[in-house]
Amino acid sequence: MKDQTEIAALMAxxxxxxxxxxxxxxxxxxxxxRAALEAAAEAVWAGRGEILAANARDLDYGRDKGxxxxxxxxxxxxxxxxxxxxxxxxxxxAQDDPVGEVLAEWxxxxxxxxxxxxxxxxxxxxxxxxxPNVTADAGALCVKSGNAVILRGGSxxxxxxxxxxACLVAGLRAAGLPEDAIQLVPTRDRAxxxxxxxxxxxxxxxxxxxxxxxxxxxxxxxxxxxxxxxxGIVHIYLDAAxxxxxxxxxxxxxxxxxxxxxGAAECLLIHRDIVxxxxxxxxxxxxxxxxxxxxxxxxxxIAGTVPATDEDWGREYLDSIIAVKVxxxxxxxxxxxxxxxxxxxxxxxxxxxxxxxxxFARLDSAILMRNASTQFADGGEFGMGAEIGIAxxxxxxxxxxxxxxxxxxxxxxxxxxxxxx
Amino acid sequence: MKDQTEIAALMAxxxxxxxxxxxxxxxxxxxxxRAALEAAAEAVWAGRGEILAANARDLDYGRDKGxxxxxxxxxxxxxxxxxxxxxxxxxxxAQDDPVGEVLAEWxxxxxxxxxxxxxxxxxxxxxxxxxPNVTADAGALCVKSGNAVILRGGSxxxxxxxxxxACLVAGLRAAGLPEDAIQLVPTRDRAxxxxxxxxxxxxxxxxxxxxxxxxxxxxxxxxxxxxxxxxGIVHIYLDAAxxxxxxxxxxxxxxxxxxxxxGAAECLLIHRDIVxxxxxxxxxxxxxxxxxxxxxxxxxxIAGTVPATDEDWGREYLDSIIAVKVxxxxxxxxxxxxxxxxxxxxxxxxxxxxxxxxxFARLDSAILMRNASTQFADGGEFGMGAEIGIAxxxxxxxxxxxxxxxxxxxxxxxxxxxxxx
Numbered sequence: 128m129k130d131q132t133e134i135a136a137l138m139a140x141x142x143x144x145x146x147x148x149x150x151x152x153x154x155x156x157x158x159x160x161r162a163a164l165e166a167a168a169e170a171v172w173a174g175r176g177e178i179l180a181a182n183a184r185d186l187d188y189g190r191d192k193g194x195x196x197x198x199x200x201x202x203x204x205x206x207x208x209x210x211x212x213x214x215x216x217x218x219x220x221a222q223d224d225p226v227g228e229v230l231a232e233w234x235x236x237x238x239x240x241x242x243x244x245x246x247x248x249x250x251x252x253x254x255x256x257x258x259p260n261v262t263a264d265a266g267a268l269c270v271k272s273g274n275a276v277i278l279r280g281g282s283x284x285x286x287x288x289x290x291x292x293a294c295l296v297a298g299l300r301a302a303g304l305p306e307d308a309i310q311l312v313p314t315r316d317r318a319x320x321x322x323x324x325x326x327x328x329x330x331x332x333x334x335x336x337x338x339x340x341x342x343x344x345x346x347x348x349x350x351x352x353x354x355x356x357x358x359g360i361v362h363i364y365l366d367a368a369x370x371x372x373x374x375x376x377x378x379x380x381x382x383x384x385x386x387x388x389x390g391a392a393e394c395l396l397i398h399r400d401i402v403x404x405x406x407x408x409x410x411x412x413x414x415x416x417x418x419x420x421x422x423x424x425x426x427x428x429i430a431g432t433v434p435a436t437d438e439d440w441g442r443e444y445l446d447s448i449i450a451v452k453v454x455x456x457x458x459x460x461x462x463x464x465x466x467x468x469x470x471x472x473x474x475x476x477x478x479x480x481x482x483x484x485x486x487f488a489r490l491d492s493a494i495l496m497r498n499a500s501t502q503f504a505d506g507g508e509f510g511m512g513a514e515i516g517i518a519x520x521x522x523x524x525x526x527x528x529x530x531x532x533x534x535x536x537x538x539x540x541x542x543x544x545x546x547x548x
Numbered sequence: 549m550k551d552q553t554e555i556a557a558l559m560a561x562x563x564x565x566x567x568x569x570x571x572x573x574x575x576x577x578x579x580x581x582r583a584a585l586e587a588a589a590e591a592v593w594a595g596r597g598e599i600l601a602a603n604a605r606d607l608d609y610g611r612d613k614g615x616x617x618x619x620x621x622x623x624x625x626x627x628x629x630x631x632x633x634x635x636x637x638x639x640x641x642a643q644d645d646p647v648g649e650v651l652a653e654w655x656x657x658x659x660x661x662x663x664x665x666x667x668x669x670x671x672x673x674x675x676x677x678x679x680p681n682v683t684a685d686a687g688a689l690c691v692k693s694g695n696a697v698i699l700r701g702g703s704x705x706x707x708x709x710x711x712x713x714a715c716l717v718a719g720l721r722a723a724g725l726p727e728d729a730i731q732l733v734p735t736r737d738r739a740x741x742x743x744x745x746x747x748x749x750x751x752x753x754x755x756x757x758x759x760x761x762x763x764x765x766x767x768x769x770x771x772x773x774x775x776x777x778x779x780g781i782v783h784i785y786l787d788a789a790x791x792x793x794x795x796x797x798x799x800x801x802x803x804x805x806x807x808x809x810x811g812a813a814e815c816l817l818i819h820r821d822i823v824x825x826x827x828x829x830x831x832x833x834x835x836x837x838x839x840x841x842x843x844x845x846x847x848x849x850i851a852g853t854v855p856a857t858d859e860d861w862g863r864e865y866l867d868s869i870i871a872v873k874v875x876x877x878x879x880x881x882x883x884x885x886x887x888x889x890x891x892x893x894x895x896x897x898x899x900x901x902x903x904x905x906x907x908f909a910r911l912d913s914a915i916l917m918r919n920a921s922t923q924f925a926d927g928g929e930f931g932m933g934a935e936i937g938i939a940x941x942x943x944x945x946x947x948x949x950x951x952x953x954x955x956x957x958x959x960x961x962x963x964x965x966x967x968x969x
Contacts, residue, residue, distance in 0.1 A: 153912070154909055154910065233931065235929065235930070235931055237924070237929065239920055239924060239929075241930060241931075243947075246912055246942075248942055248943075249942065331942060331943075332943065352773065352943050370965065372965060373964070373965030376965050376967050377963075377965055377966075377967060379967075380967035380968060381967075384967070384968055483962075487960050488575055489575065491574075491667055491958060492958065493958055493959065494958070494959045494961060495958060495959070495960050495961065496960075496961040496962070496963065497960075497961070497962045497963065498962065498963045498964055498965050498966065499660055499961055499962065499963025499964075499965075499966040499967075500963075500966065500967040500968050502967075502968040503658070503660060503961065503963075503966070503968050508656065508658065508660075508968065509656070509662060509959070510654065510656055510662075521667075521669055521670065521752060521956040522669075522752075522753065522773050522943065522944045522956070523943045523944040525956055525957060525958065526664075526958070526959045535942040535943070535946055536946060537912060537913065537914055537915070537916060537946065537947070538914065538915045538916070538930070538947045539908050539916050539917075539918075540915060540916065540917040540918070540920055540924065541904075541917070541918045541919065541920065542798075542917065542918065542919045542920025542921075542924075543794070543919055543920075544791065544793060544794030544797050544798055544919050544920075545798075545919065545920040545921065545924070546797050546798060546800075546801035546802075546805070546920075546921040546923075547801060547805055547921050547923040547924050547929065
């Protein structure tokens, strides 16, 4: 462990290198960036043995530390997950280059021609926890969007992230791009995180990717702008006009497909008119699927439920547990979500267009769904390739954060000696 | 003057009212918002006598305080400027409503249909200085974009802003919209500004509009996100391939049309190959127009120039003064602008497409121009109606900030019982 002064000097050095690399990367051509990501994908696949060995060391460390099942699941790699990383890198490589894209253009009566074009943000700082694949996803999306990136992985995934990072750097080298474009903080010391949060001269935006504790720390202490990725306290509302089969299918998938992801449903709200029909069937199916159903008073007559307490509303379980509540009407459901939600993803199951329109208009979550599983809340599923995460703030980036969301823009204005009257 | 506790309570009350009003305004229909702005425009014109009387009180106060010429010019209203305010309100009223606009929509192979639609940000805080018209511009743009706004005008424009604010509230009332949608902080106490900067629960974004001191204070102390509006240290580069007539026309307009606005040119960079031809003519014309030309060593042979010092690079005069420097080539010009600029607006005068492309690619100011006066750096001139200012940051809003730039977005996803594999 190094002392604070050494960490501060190390981080300042990393910041300066990132800033320098970002100037080159911002004007790198699309082919070079693509080549770097393709070479990185090959390096990851070729180096899967080393990556799995590094991951085994991290898993030992995690077991010793007594990580939760959900955390260990996020940390673990196998050949299929490495294939997923490779596919992710290739998918981002194949995407259109966002830099220089003309977002809008128009002429003015003065004779000016104005274009708004995409530009990189500069330097992105990513602070994450146990998932080692974030190293590859974040690195790839930043390179694609012309940003240098400083990655600060969790101490749990220290070795796995290091092994993946080496492959990304090999890709940059192969394509003739600056190796400092993707840097991984080479220490587990928490002081490195504190330093990143105040590096306003060298980091343009911080993206925290992890649990409530990490995101809260970042939001409280950061002087650098933050793309907040809060918890996914995901609600599904079964409307009076819900279709029974769709309700069953959507709720089961949203809760059980994978419980540890931020798009997993955590709370089910049921319109009182359908409690004894669709509601009962859905709850029974959840229980049969092994889900612990924490039900409010009105539902406790259903066999197998356990009583919900006040602490169950607004809670992110990331586990095989769901809170269930009866609501009087759609406005009651909306009020509950406004009070307890985290502005991540919510779903209404209904055949009534007016109900869906009301739900869509009166809630302001980053993602609102109708008759679809909330597990679709994902950059890949949205067609953005990989994602750094799902932003729940309202500023700049929102919802899945892919390469295009890591850009800014500038105006290019052309005249012919044109002056203002 | 109230004490700190009273100010804190007052601001908390204003914040809570704004948050409540924003929920109504977010779902207000386009016709109501338009009617409110049209009624406000009528009220301003009908009330111009009261507004001018209030402005006279502010001008007396400003004279007593010894405000600079530039500040007094910003503060002063006359019937023509009030007509400008009325026109601005009507122009924003006539714009398309940004809220609900579908920014993109696409289908996924899973059967999902995804739309990205514009939503209001929520509550905007605007902190400004002497220009009373900001009250109307900011109020109108926030209403148009479905945001509630808390306006904190400068102490210099206290009475003028109050008189204009009363007209805006009359407009809201006439249209049946919540009067709390546009609030003006009713005290000159600086503690109100401090309070706004930390009201993270009730203010979604702060827009500082004013000098270096104000913007610096806001950037340093704000916990609420900020759309930074730094100084306009605007550069014009006369390339080796500049057209003589365009260079003369553009530079004179950019410097002299109005010296107190942020788009006014402050520094002229001249390629050494044209110093003795175009450069000399432009400098002579500036001097004839009454501009003080602060020239670097290479130019001091030109009669009427005064020597520039190191303090002249990167300086915003907002006055009839310009710094002039000879550069070796375009990269030298770009390096100077990167070092001393404020990422606001820069212009290249050239007939060479390659030079323009290089200037556009390698600089990252919010606005880059070719052969056009930098005084076009203005939301109205860009076709956005009124503007709250020119953002120089890279996050969320950049360049002229009109109604569309005061929005966020959300994703609306529709399926048919669609689940994730």
